[in-house]
Amino acid sequence: MSEGNSIHLSLVYERIASSHPWLDWEWSVCGMMPVADSDTNSPPRLLERAETMCRWLGEPSRLDLHRTDLDAYVYNLTSPQPSVYTVAHELDDPVADGLIWTTHLVTMSSYEAEEYMSGDDALIGKLVMPDDVREWLEAFVALHYKDSTFKKRRRDKLNTEEYKFGQESLVELRRRMLASGKPEGELH
Numbered sequence: 001m002s003e004g005n006s007i008h009l010s011l012v013y014e015r016i017a018s019s020h021p022w023l024d025w026e027w028s029v030c031g032m033m034p035v036a037d038s039d040t041n042s043p044p045r046l047l048e049r050a051e052t053m054c055r056w057l058g059e060p061s062r063l064d065l066h067r068t069d070l071d072a073y074v075y076n077l078t079s080p081q082p083s084v085y086t087v088a089h090e091l092d093d094p095v096a097d098g099l100i101w102t103t104h105l106v107t108m109s110s111y112e113a114e115e116y117m118s119g120d121d122a123l124i125g126k127l128v129m130p131d132d133v134r135e136w137l138e139a140f141v142a143l144h145y146k147d148s149t150f151k152k153r154r155r156d157k158l159n160t161e162e163y164k165f166g167q168e169s170l171v172e173l174r175r176r177m178l179a180s181g182k183p184e185g186e187l188h
Contacts, residue, residue, distance in 0.1 A: 006064045008035040017052040029125030035060040044096040056099040072109035085113035086125035
């Protein structure tokens with residue numbers, strides 16, 4: 001695994017025959033493979049073809065870690081199943097013998113991936129985080145994360161005797177209103 005804040009990997013796209021009457025194919029991201037630094041410009045390629053299924057290895061993508069996402073990384077690591085989230089966009093013209101997706105984002109932040117869930121044009125994937133990727137993320141979090149404990153802020157005491165903005169204090173206003181017989185909600 002990388003010692004830095006980024007690694008390269010390629011997503012594995014899968015197309016299977018659909019049982020739905022209006023769809024011919026169903027697409028998913030079914031895996032990922034690490035990419036050596038020397039292979040970061042390799043094009044997508046067909047991995048496997050069968051009558052009802054095809055798999056492609058997508059173009060290499062960079063997975064970056066950011067200190068601003070530390071809370072999301074901690075949340076991900078403490079979840080029952082740590083995951084890698086992927087976002088792919090549909091291409092106008094297929095590549096690599098029929099692949100119609102290109103990788104847009106690979107992230108370990110579910111918050112970042114969630115931003116793309118409202119659109120119809122994205123293929124969102126959630127993959128089980130491999131052990132070596134998890135160890136790399138844990139090392140990054142251990143190096144940069146500082147747990148901030150919640151500190152309740154104490155309110156300033158309100159000095160009811162102090163006059164503000166040229167008005168009488170609330171205590172004086174209430175006393176005057178009660179003495180005049182007006183209800184408290186009526187100011188005039």
